[in-house]
Amino acid sequence: MSEIKKSEILTESGTNELEIIEFHLHKVLPNGGHKVCHYGINVAKVREVIRVPETSDYPNAQPHMVGVFSLREKLIPLVDLAGWLGISTPEDLTHKVVIVTDFNKMINGFLIDSVRSIHRVSWEQVESPSQFLEAGENDCVVAVVRRDGMLIMILDFEKIIADINPELSMDKYDVTLDRSVLINDKMLAKREAKTILVVDDSAFIRKMIENTLRSAGYNIITAKDGGDALEMLMEFESLAEQDNASISDFVSAVITDVEMPRMDGMHLVKRLRESKAYQHMPIVMFSSLMSEDNRIKAIALGANDTITKPEIGRMVGMIDKYVFEE
Incomplete structure (x- = not known):
C-alpha cells in the first residue's frame, strides 16, 4: 500500500x-x-x-x-x-x-x-x-x-x-556474567558512590536498565519522561546552589530515551546543555530509534554517546567510561 x-x-x-x-x-x-x-x-x-x-x-x-x-x-x-x-x-x-x-x-x-x-x-x-x-x-x-x-x-x-x-529480549542480559564488565569489590565501591538518572517512559525498559546498573553497583533514580526528569534535575541544581555543593553530589550521569511524553530526550538534552550546571554532565541516549542520523543529531545537541536498545550490554562499560573519566 x-x-x-x-x-x-x-x-x-x-x-x-x-x-x-x-x-x-x-x-x-x-x-x-x-x-x-x-x-x-x-x-x-x-x-x-x-x-x-x-x-x-x-x-x-x-x-x-x-x-x-x-x-x-x-x-x-x-x-x-x-x-x-x-x-x-x-x-x-x-x-x-x-x-x-x-x-x-x-x-x-x-x-x-x-x-x-x-x-x-x-x-x-x-x-x-x-x-x-x-x-x-x-x-x-x-x-x-x-x-x-x-x-x-x-x-x-x-x-x-x-x-x-x-x-x-534485553532482560536476558545479565551483567554479572559479562566478562567484559569488571565487577569486584573495588569497582562496586566506586560505582556505589555514583547515582545515575534513568529516563524512559516504559516502566518495562526502566526496570531493565535499573537492574543492569544496580547489579554493577550504581545507585539509580528514575524519571518517567523528559519533563519529569527536567523538574528533578532543576531541583538538584537549586539544592546544589543552596548547599554550595556540586551537582555531581546529586547525580553523576543521565541515561535518556528519545521518545517520551511531555518532553522527548532530544529536547531534554538541549535544555540541560543550556544550563551551566549540566554543561559537562555525562549524558547517554538509549533508544530503539538510534539511527546514524539520530546519533549525529544527539551528539550535536550535546549527548556524550548513544546506544541502540538491543545493545544494553554496552551500557555499564559506557557509563564507567564517562563517569570515571579523568
Missing part, C-alpha cells in the same frame, strides 16, 4: 515534536456490534503499511504469531496485535492491513484493522498514562494523545516484541 519515506519524517533536533500513525482495531462487542479502538505508533518506527500477505506457519511459534511472510527478501514474523492485547476483532482478513515496523534492529509485522492518518503533535501534548491509571511494568501503553475527542493509546511495541520473542 504505502512505504513510509523516512526523509519526510519530522526529525528536527530538539523541537520536541513527533509524527504518529493512528491505527484502529475494531472490537467485537457481546451484542455483535463493533467499537473502534484508537492506537498509535511513532512514524519513525514504521517501515511501511501493506495488505495482509500470504503467511507460512512457523513451528512451535509463540501465541498470537500468525506466521511468517517474505517482504523484499526478508523473512518477517506477523503478529496478531488484537490477540496479544486480548481484543476480539472480526476474523475476515479482507479489509485488514499490516504495519511493518523497523526498530531495535528488528523488522516485524503487526496485523491491524485499519490505518486512519498521520498526526504531527508536540510531545507536550502527549500525556503519560499515569494521568489515567497507575502504570506498572506490565503496562503496554506508554503515552496517550487526545485527538478529535478521542484518546489515542501509544503502545509499547518494545515490550510487545519482547513478550512474543523472549529470547531476543
Whole structure:
C-alpha cells in the first residue's frame, strides 16, 4: 500500500515534536456490534503499511504469531496485535492491513484493522498514562494523545516484541556474567558512590536498565519522561546552589530515551546543555530509534554517546567510561 519515506519524517533536533500513525482495531462487542479502538505508533518506527500477505506457519511459534511472510527478501514474523492485547476483532482478513515496523534492529509485522492518518503533535501534548491509571511494568501503553475527542493509546511495541520473542529480549542480559564488565569489590565501591538518572517512559525498559546498573553497583533514580526528569534535575541544581555543593553530589550521569511524553530526550538534552550546571554532565541516549542520523543529531545537541536498545550490554562499560573519566 504505502512505504513510509523516512526523509519526510519530522526529525528536527530538539523541537520536541513527533509524527504518529493512528491505527484502529475494531472490537467485537457481546451484542455483535463493533467499537473502534484508537492506537498509535511513532512514524519513525514504521517501515511501511501493506495488505495482509500470504503467511507460512512457523513451528512451535509463540501465541498470537500468525506466521511468517517474505517482504523484499526478508523473512518477517506477523503478529496478531488484537490477540496479544486480548481484543476480539472480526476474523475476515479482507479489509485488514499490516504495519511493518523497523526498530531495535528488528523488522516485524503487526496485523491491524485499519490505518486512519498521520498526526504531527508536540510531545507536550502527549500525556503519560499515569494521568489515567497507575502504570506498572506490565503496562503496554506508554503515552496517550487526545485527538478529535478521542484518546489515542501509544503502545509499547518494545515490550510487545519482547513478550512474543523472549529470547531476543534485553532482560536476558545479565551483567554479572559479562566478562567484559569488571565487577569486584573495588569497582562496586566506586560505582556505589555514583547515582545515575534513568529516563524512559516504559516502566518495562526502566526496570531493565535499573537492574543492569544496580547489579554493577550504581545507585539509580528514575524519571518517567523528559519533563519529569527536567523538574528533578532543576531541583538538584537549586539544592546544589543552596548547599554550595556540586551537582555531581546529586547525580553523576543521565541515561535518556528519545521518545517520551511531555518532553522527548532530544529536547531534554538541549535544555540541560543550556544550563551551566549540566554543561559537562555525562549524558547517554538509549533508544530503539538510534539511527546514524539520530546519533549525529544527539551528539550535536550535546549527548556524550548513544546506544541502540538491543545493545544494553554496552551500557555499564559506557557509563564507567564517562563517569570515571579523568
